Amino acid sequence: MAEAKAKTEVTMKMTATCPHHARSDVSVRDVESVIDEPTERGGTNLGMTPTETMVAALIGCTNVITNKIAEGYGMHIDSMDIDVEAQFDRRGVTLVEELAVPFPSMILNIDVKTPNDPAEFDKVKTDLQKFCPIAKVIRESGTVIMENWSFTKS
DSSP states (O other): OOOOOOOOOOOOOEEEEEETTEEEEEEEEEEEEEEOOOOGGOOOSSSSHHHHHHHHHHHHHHHHHHHOOOOOOOOOEEEEEEEEEOOTTTTTTTSSSSOOOOOEEEEEEEEESSOOOGGGGGHHHHHHHHHHHHHHHHHHHEEEEEEEEEEEEE
């Protein structure tokens, strides 16, 4: 009997109720998340802002794809910490001026604890840029993403 192939293209569906002008309660699968603005911008501060959510998605995608790639190469990651510094030009969200690239640059600091030799991660770094869909979308928008990797031997 032939093994079923995984779908290569799927439709992602989300729904949201918007109980407040700055808050969206988003549902996907069986998970709910709040996207909101801080109180000083008229929100209720119950969740990350839309732009913070996008940057957080970059962190999550970097984690998942890095681990998946490393595992595919037979490498092990004991732990990983990721910090992001994103330069955000707010003129667009404040309706002052339309911007082609609201995030000119982002710096990802990726700290990995691994028993593997750091030189082995060169192929992981290359593949991460090929396969992380969030980073690809952000880069295609014109944002420069710099990755600073550091390794600790476990």
